[in-house]
Amino acid sequence: MLKKRIGSFGIILIIALIFIFLPFVYNNQSFLFNMMLYIALAEGLNIIYGFTGYLPFGYVGFFGAGAYSASLAILFLHFPPLLSIFIGGAGAFLVGIILMPLLKLSGAYFAIANLAASQALYYIVANPNLESITHGPYGISLASIYNPHASYYTMLAVLVLSMIIVLFIRTSNFGLSLLAIKEDHITASLAGVNVAKARAIAWGLSAFVAGLSGACFAWYVSVFYPGTVFSLNISVIVIVFALFGGIGTIAGPLVGALILYSFYNFIGISAPEYFQLLYGILIIVLVLFLPDGITSILQKRKIYVP
Amino acid sequence: MFEYTVLAGIMYGLYFGLVGIGLNLIFGVMRMINLAHGDFIMLGAFLAYWLFHLFGINPLIAIAISCVVFLFLGIAFYYIFVPRLLQSKDPEMLSFILFFGLSQVIEAIIILSFGNNQRSVPSSTFGHSTFSILGNRFPISWLIVTIVAILVFIAVYWYFYHTKLGYATRAIMASRDESLVSGINVNRVSAFAFSIGLILASIAGIFSFFMIGAAYPSMGTNLTVISFAIIVLGALGNPMGTIIGGLIYGLAIMFMQTYLSSWSNLLPYLLLIAIMLFKPEGLIGKTVRSA
């Protein structure tokens, strides 16, 4: 266990170092930021999907909730940015608690209900009647605190945090009990695992990570519309990234996001007109031929994937 | 105004029953959510558009053509994707992603071949006249769409309860494993049912011009999400329940538009969540599905 932990820490450290120094040699910071964002989100999704089997199709709801909670903290309470980022995470966590009853549902039912919840949240935030609070359809402008470098490194901290959370879950008894629940929740509860509590913790952590990421995104872009941070595409992209790498590990979502987001930008730049077509074909091929993600190739050879 | 809203809600709702029923049929038979459902509706709309503008074919005749087209398309898609998918660990979840990929491909192909323009079959196809119920006047196209929707529902019912294939389909919906044991050719029946699901979606697409405005390549996603809401409102996995879901959706939207217009698109989602939490089997469903 200890050895595995150290190995995983090594990966986290390498990733952190890469993203600290990469901006000095490669200056498309937005690309690097988005890369970190998608890795963090894929890891966050991994917490709930990889370890409990609940597919949060409306994961973007937490992302948007985080972006808006942080922005409102900045605009109305005049909190400093870092505190506001935390408020973003807390706001998403709160939404997670409100949506806790959804965990009663299983499989596709949960996925759909979660999707509906994220859309409902979007329509509430974007509603013109709430303009005095959320700015309604006008969107948010955080121009006064715009700071791409500070927000870049804050995003890096969130990324590291998300990976540490996954590391902790993967190598702790808590993680084992989650996997036991995923396998068979009745047997697990007979064996003394508090099923409801374990699921709730994973759910809350997952929401928290998405909220922090959303808050960083808000700070980084500084001007956004409700449709930007509640776009269903974010959910879908993150799910595809996590699956591509392989869920239930730290390395899976990381590798998935690194490869696919690079690929995504590569087609966007080199073959823009076939962007969507190639992406769709890639997803289909992936599901048909590599349903457990690319890290499963190693796992099948009995190689441990952190 | 109240009367008008109710009547419009019923007609609109029956149409939305038609929009959702194909998705529900496929879910019932295969336990898979066809995330490309809305894109098949879009394909139906584009088919109707081209038939109308190139050959002057009336949308009512386009139904027959789309039945043939989507029957073959459905069977082909089924055999390419589904058997392989069923062997995987978690077909329910993976199919989600696969159909998302498919929806991207369909949308991209349509854009690459036809561009991004909105397209319409003019509502004057069925004449400019209106008809009135209880003193409320409605466009004649609404009446035609309503009649088509009702006929489709009758046909689906007849298929389920009065044909051999329909019995087999219901058996698979009840239990895929038992059907396998009892000697039903599950793949063949499922492939046919999948095709029917696509045909139903395409019929909804053919009439989309008269109920939900112009057609365009990216209209699918939104329709898929609305269809979700509708089938959950009715009963997931029970196609006939979709009619109820559609009616509730139609009435709810029309009432919200009349009395609280800016909140109107929030309602279906709130309804959906509420029903999921308090009556997860749907309004008329029987089996409880909770973890």
Add this chain to the structure above:
Amino acid sequence: MFKLRSLFFSSLMFILIFSATSTFGKSIPSVIKIGTLYASTGPFAKASESQFKGLKFWVHNVNSKGGVFVKAFKKKIPIKLVAYNDQSSTATAAAMYNQLITQDHANILVADFGSVLTSVAVPLAKEHRRLLFDVTGTGAKFFTPDNPYVVLTSLPTSGRWPYTLADFIIKHKINKIAIIYSSNDFDQSQAITLHNKLRKAGVDIVYYNAVPSSTSNYAVLLHSIKAKNPNAVIEFGYPNNDIAFLQNLGSSGLKFNMVFTVFPGQLFKLLKSNVGEQGLAYTYTYPTPPLLRYNKVNLGVGIDEFELAFKAYSGKSPNFLNVAGYNVGLIIKKTLETANRYNQLSFRRAIGKFSGKVFTLNGLFMVNKKGAQIGEILPIAQFVMKDSKLKMNIVYPEKMKTADAVYPAP
């Protein structure tokens, strides 16, 4: 340790200085790189592609004449257009704008269509001190006094759009107005402006409601509006909304004395093919080029000539966004011809110099200190049936008028 750090920083400084001199050096570039984005899919695809095509047409034109004259180098230099596909996604757009700035070192940055896709470019351009040529991003919050790095080239900010519409209604003493708008930045700001102006003038507003931008069926809404018995119905929406609204109006059998929608004046062919001539007859709109015919220009070609050339180039007659995309090219050309030095701030100063003096096929180009467009005005036009063909008349303001408004509509 200390040595290592100083080594690191000195090498860093070296890299920074080196890259700075290499990018901003005095050497004459072999091409002028214009970087822009477009969306081939998603909600903005149709509009974005039209705008992009207009810009491409301009590039094609200048390059066939050997490029554009750059005053700072006293030389003609060809244009190279670098364009990426953002798929209507703002997150993708942010990375792609950054790509244009930092990797491709685009000399001129042109925004994608509309406020949503322009929004992420504004802070990036400011951060990297690159002048953003904003073509159609009319959101008011992009234009702030502390940001010299943005210029809106085509349309006034959306809050200003209904100025003439309000005057028209007040002047013609039309009372009892219904306003229905889609809840997004672009439409809501118009609705609020119109609402306030009419209220101030004592005009009775009998219906004032927002609907979601995804609304695709207006049948019941139209009956709710009819129940209030207004003389004029003003609908502010995106193209999808306007199409659905006019289609539903046509098939409902309802009649109003005046109906106004936004997009027939911008995307006339699209609206006509979806709604039909009957559906547009006697409705009002904001006309834009090519419906508005500006032929007396002092920069580029007039609309007649443009229409012919564009048709020869692309096989299709141009729409407004083609004109807007072409127009930004003209402004870029004028900027390079005017700026004494080849850097972003002198580009901005050059624009300040010719602002208000340049008249293109898109109308008067005039920006305020914040970079927002104030030169163009949006007149009011009405479609009428003449010899069973659809014809457009400009009915307001007086000095542009080609015919009197047919009010009430027959």
